[in-house]
Amino acid sequence: MNIIVCYKLVPDPEDVVAKPDGSISLDQAEWIISDYDLMAIEAAVQLVEANGGKVMALSVGPSQLANSKAKKDVLSRGPDELYLVVDDGLRDADTSLTARTLAAAVAKLGEFDLILTGEGSADLYFQQVGMQLGELLGLPTFNAISKVEWSGGKLAVERSLEDEVEALEVPAPAVLAVTTDINQPRLPSMKEILKAGKKPVVEWTLGDLAVQDGLAQRVEVLSVRSPKQVNRKQIRIEGKPEEAAQALIGHLSKEGVL
Amino acid sequence: MEEKFDVIIVGAGLAGSAAAYRLAQEGLEVVLIERGPYPGAKNLSGGVLYGRVLNDLIPEYWKDAPIERYITNQRVAFITEQAFFNIDFKNQVFSQTPYNAVSVLRGKFDRWLGEKAEEAGAMLVPGIRVDKVLIEDRRAVGVVAGDEDMRADVIIAADGANSFLAQQVGLRGRFETGHLAVGVKELIGLPRETIEERFNLTGDEGVAYGVVGFATRGVAGGGFLYTNKESISVGLVMHLDELIETGVKPAEVIEDFLAHPMVAPLIRGGKLLEYGAHLVPEGGLAMMPRLAMDGMLVTGDAAGLSVNNGFVVRGMDLAIASGVAAAEAVLEAKKKNDFSAQGLSAYQRLMDESFAMKDMRTYAGAPAFMKNDRLYEAYPEMLVSLMTQIYHHDGAPKQHLVPMVMKSIKESKLSLFDLAVDGLKGARSL
Amino acid sequence: MAKEMWVFAEKPALQAELLACAKTLGDAAAAVVLGNQAAVDQAFAQGADKVFWLGEKPDHLLLDDYVPTLAALLKEQKPAGMLVGATRRGKAIAGRLGAALGVTVLADVKKFIAEGDSLQVSHMVFGGAAVRLEKAVTDIMLATVSFGIVEALPPDPSRKGEVVKVAFVEPKWKAVLRERKPRPPSSVNLAAAKKVVCPGRGIAKKEDLEMIFELARLLEAEVGATRPLTEGLDWLPRERYIGVSGAFVKPDLYLGVGVSGQAQHTVGITESRVIVAINKDGEAPLFSQSDYGIVGDLYQIVPALINALKARK
Ligand SMILES: Cc1cc2nc3c(=O)[nH]c(=O)nc-3n(C[C@H](O)[C@H](O)[C@H](O)COP(=O)(O)OP(=O)(O)OC[C@H]3O[C@@H](n4cnc5c(N)ncnc54)[C@H](O)[C@@H]3O)c2cc1C
Numbered sequence A: 001m002n003i004i005v006c007y008k009l010v011p012d013p014e015d016v017v018a019k020p021d022g023s024i025s026l027d028q029a030e031w032i033i034s035d036y037d038l039m040a041i042e043a044a045v046q047l048v049e050a051n052g053g054k055v056m057a058l059s060v061g062p063s064q065l066a067n068s069k070a071k072k073d074v075l076s077r078g079p080d081e082l083y084l085v086v087d088d089g090l091r092d093a094d095t096s097l098t099a100r101t102l103a104a105a106v107a108k109l110g111e112f113d114l115i116l117t118g119e120g121s122a123d124l125y126f127q128q129v130g131m132q133l134g135e136l137l138g139l140p141t142f143n144a145i146s147k148v149e150w151s152g153g154k155l156a157v158e159r160s161l162e163d164e165v166e167a168l169e170v171p172a173p174a175v176l177a178v179t180t181d182i183n184q185p186r187l188p189s190m191k192e193i194l195k196a197g198k199k200p201v202v203e204w205t206l207g208d209l210a211v212q213d214g215l216a217q218r219v220e221v222l223s224v225r226s227p228k229q230v231n232r233k234q235i236r237i238e239g240k241p242e243e244a245a246q247a248l249i250g251h252l253s254k255e256g257v258l
Numbered sequence B: 001m002e003e004k005f006d007v008i009i010v011g012a013g014l015a016g017s018a019a020a021y022r023l024a025q026e027g028l029e030v031v032l033i034e035r036g037p038y039p040g041a042k043n044l045s046g047g048v049l050y051g052r053v054l055n056d057l058i059p060e061y062w063k064d065a066p067i068e069r070y071i072t073n074q075r076v077a078f079i080t081e082q083a084f085f086n087i088d089f090k091n092q093v094f095s096q097t098p099y100n101a102v103s104v105l106r107g108k109f110d111r112w113l114g115e116k117a118e119e120a121g122a123m124l125v126p127g128i129r130v131d132k133v134l135i136e137d138r139r140a141v142g143v144v145a146g147d148e149d150m151r152a153d154v155i156i157a158a159d160g161a162n163s164f165l166a167q168q169v170g171l172r173g174r175f176e177t178g179h180l181a182v183g184v185k186e187l188i189g190l191p192r193e194t195i196e197e198r199f200n201l202t203g204d205e206g207v208a209y210g211v212v213g214f215a216t217r218g219v220a221g222g223g224f225l226y227t228n229k230e231s232i233s234v235g236l237v238m239h240l241d242e243l244i245e246t247g248v249k250p251a252e253v254i255e256d257f258l259a260h261p262m263v264a265p266l267i268r269g270g271k272l273l274e275y276g277a278h279l280v281p282e283g284g285l286a287m288m289p290r291l292a293m294d295g296m297l298v299t300g301d302a303a304g305l306s307v308n309n310g311f312v313v314r315g316m317d318l319a320i321a322s323g324v325a326a327a328e329a330v331l332e333a334k335k336k337n338d339f340s341a342q343g344l345s346a347y348q349r350l351m352d353e354s355f356a357m358k359d360m361r362t363y364a365g366a367p368a369f370m371k372n373d374r375l376y377e378a379y380p381e382m383l384v385s386l387m388t389q390i391y392h393h394d395g396a397p398k399q400h401l402v403p404m405v406m407k408s409i410k411e412s413k414l415s416l417f418d419l420a421v422d423g424l425k426g427a428r429s430l
Numbered sequence C: 001m002a003k004e005m006w007v008f009a010e011k012p013a014l015q016a017e018l019l020a021c022a023k024t025l026g027d028a029a030a031a032v033v034l035g036n037q038a039a040v041d042q043a044f045a046q047g048a049d050k051v052f053w054l055g056e057k058p059d060h061l062l063l064d065d066y067v068p069t070l071a072a073l074l075k076e077q078k079p080a081g082m083l084v085g086a087t088r089r090g091k092a093i094a095g096r097l098g099a100a101l102g103v104t105v106l107a108d109v110k111k112f113i114a115e116g117d118s119l120q121v122s123h124m125v126f127g128g129a130a131v132r133l134e135k136a137v138t139d140i141m142l143a144t145v146s147f148g149i150v151e152a153l154p155p156d157p158s159r160k161g162e163v164v165k166v167a168f169v170e171p172k173w174k175a176v177l178r179e180r181k182p183r184p185p186s187s188v189n190l191a192a193a194k195k196v197v198c199p200g201r202g203i204a205k206k207e208d209l210e211m212i213f214e215l216a217r218l219l220e221a222e223v224g225a226t227r228p229l230t231e232g233l234d235w236l237p238r239e240r241y242i243g244v245s246g247a248f249v250k251p252d253l254y255l256g257v258g259v260s261g262q263a264q265h266t267v268g269i270t271e272s273r274v275i276v277a278i279n280k281d282g283e284a285p286l287f288s289q290s291d292y293g294i295v296g297d298l299y300q301i302v303p304a305l306i307n308a309l310k311a312r313k
């Protein structure tokens, strides 16, 4: 089976710096594969290991995406081929533009049985792109997938919702967003890292694709700022557990929250 | 048949990346394995690089490399608890290229050198920790990481101060605590203008301080403070055995150091960006292992190549020099297709001829000299007492210098004999 | 023309909050309801001015199968927007509708701000490290909204309004539902809780949660969780986790037990009145964001608290 797995390259959320004026700086940020997409990549690789075929990794984004370390990183995790749409016009792409660009790229990729995405991107975590992509392609589309199996041209999946787990049979090709606990992504091995440098990489720009409705954004970003900080009392309660417990209860009843 | 490479280098610090660059330049198949997510991710230095050797490897490196500032001012500070005494040396010659010394941040700099090696054709393998050297018939034939192994004609250990690869193969014994120091460093962020104003710098000029005295709470060692573009690197290097003996905690000493009247105003208002601690080999020549065995070479800190004379901590330039020398030796061995210790012997020879070993020899006495307690208490006290007498106007008539010096010496509980001996030793070993 | 704001949520309690929110955003609030007559009445009681009634859902259909129906309806009626309850399924439906209609989808909105004629929204990005303010630029705005943004109005069973019946549009593809495995029902509404006890990874075994529940009972508090306890460990239902990707709480008292205080979690508790941390690591970031902190082993502190609270009663 042929699987396309969509991953996003994001500024490492741990490197996001809040400036004293409340603005956010990404200047020092390392760009990494969005955490949750590692599970999607692993799921794709496991399915192909079990059923044969190939994994095509696909990502769209600004110039950081073309960095050789970033390319090797994703390929060292198991995909056979890498397809990128690299264009600074995608720097602050909204979910719609991202999904439309992915759809246009998918159209160039040829035959596939399944598209996998992560649960949500580590920077925006909108959990939208996969769903929008599936609808644009007119394919069966589901999120919250915690298990996928392939048999006889069909997908047997489990979908973990808040109150229930649905066991579904989904016709292929389909677009599925996997949960963060679907698997434990493996760490790349030495040999996979070495192999990664030799795998095929295809790079396009927006000009190479026919993106539906052009490049217009549907959401205008007005500002990105660090959240308001509340100053807390920060009182440390010392002593033996019993004394500390008494002291805490004393404080809380004074606060009127008991 | 399993794939075999020409060379596997373990550790993408400066020694490893320099070796990889040189070998890849000559078209060898080089694998450079680094445990961090990228070269330099975990590496720590005070950050002043004496750049001549790098300029030989990559001419005009400063145009391309992420250097912070070129060092035009070298300062030595003697400090007591309350006071300090600076010797300030500025030479415009230092602002001419190739720069004598530049300040760097390893996170960026090592990464750059690693990328240079990759561009030259080396295969960088990040995120992999090598567990051991693969030995067959007493000859190094590869490395093992997790459940994988990988083979090559030559293994270059460039895995830093606590190189257990060199230990595993028996090229070096366990480093004695007496041969190791602990370096701690904080990186403190400040706006560029503030730094330039505070240190009286123009453009990309920089200052390097070596600090002797109270800084280390009496533990043998020294402090440093270097300017970067928008940050200051400040830290201490302290002898490990004395840290263990006295129970002094590096993290606490560095807090004292940062609060010292000499340091505090220089970093005031800064933001702590990074804190790190790392071993520094300090035994000098005495701790150096054999540098080669069949199929394997040891470079950089792993080979104990560093110099600390109290005023300058150096290791990065020696690491690069040894990496390049190791690469040249492999190139020679490759011509003869002989990767035995004999075939690789050019490494020792090149090292012996290089400034690196010359400096190691010059400073052979430095570690012992550094362990002289007087250096940390009595001398700084004496100097400060002397300066206090000279400058402190308490209404009493000023004495001539000689009696003042004698008084200072007396107050600092130093004997004239100590002075004479230390003076001689110091002159010989520094 | 009156500006209509619609609401679509699979959970009635969420629908109530969304209706209250919709009323502040438009001139009229309409609910799209799937269910029986009682469900329609409920929507009116919760504040709907109008109901678009999809009828009752046959068992073999998934809620997801209504996307083409909803898309056709939105296209025809052109409301100002629709608030979709941000359950997992709700997020999928909103995304697909957005793509089908070519309109904006604003995900996980934390706040709506009316700015003249345009509507601005904020939500968390970078795992809670930043708040992003944005504006929809298409005529219809779709937004997914979770619990806790606006309080539900007091129900008024006497309210009635116009009911518009909506015909089902056959979807182009269908998944076959093989089995439904219910998860233990959890009707926690953390967003509304006045007190929250929140265990974190400091809890060593699932059984030890018993002690947390007992503490919560004594305090009359709800039990929340950090994400690792609900996802990965699966000790507690997902609805209980607090943070950027979970619930936002604003209780009078938040008590974190064995919680380190990573930003992704703490953005969800900043509006708490009093924050208490119990952690054996004195350097845990949660302490600097707390009013009261006890540095110690939760296995000693929690039983001591339980005893002290019992003695007090
Ligand atoms: C606080 C402090 C201040 C200093 N200040 C200066 C200064 O101002 N100027 C100066 O010239 N020198 C200074 N030094 C010394 C200098 O940092 C070292 O001499 C230099 O870093 C040595 O380089 P190296 O390449 O040999 O080792 P390292 O830089 O230590 O690099 C070793 C590399 O190997 C990797 N590695 C280790 N083990 C493994 C493994 N098993 N598998 C894979 N990878 C592995 C590590 O991650 C690392 O990248 C200072 C040192 C300290 C601690």
Ligand SMILES: Cc1cc2nc3c(=O)[nH]c(=O)nc-3n(C[C@H](O)[C@H](O)[C@H](O)COP(=O)(O)OP(=O)(O)OC[C@H]3O[C@@H](n4cnc5c(N)ncnc54)[C@H](O)[C@@H]3O)c2cc1C
Binding pocket: A035, A121, A122, A125, C127, C199, C200, C201, C202, C203, C225, C226, C227, C228, C229, C241, C242, C243, C244, C245, C246, C247, C257, C258, C259, C260, C261, C262, C263, C264, C265, C278, C279, C280, C281, C284, C296, C297, C298, C299
């Ligand atoms: C994009 C993204 C979104 C995320 N969204 C969320 C979210 O919405 N909500 C969320 O909660 N997390 C979220 N996370 C995960 C989050 O980053 C943290 O991993 C998580 O909040 C940590 O949970 P914790 O505090 O329970 O565990 P830990 O960080 O492991 O902390 C456990 C604490 O328990 C203490 N402890 C251990 N034993 C004891 C003892 N015996 N007594 C007292 N104290 C003890 C330890 O000192 C430690 O501080 C998200 C992560 C990402 C990347």
Ligand SMILES: Nc1ncnc2c1ncn2[C@@H]1O[C@H](COP(=O)(O)O)[C@@H](O)[C@H]1O
Binding pocket: A006, A007, A008, A009, A034, A036, A037, A040, A058, A059, A060, A061, A095, A098, A102, A116, A117, A118, A119, A120, A121, A124, A125, A126, A127, A128, A129, A130
């Ligand atoms: N720029 C992108 N390129 C490829 N895939 C993406 C991109 N952005 C998001 N995705 C995929 O869509 C999922 C949901 O993203 P989001 O809607 O941003 O939370 C991610 O987990 C990815 O799998």
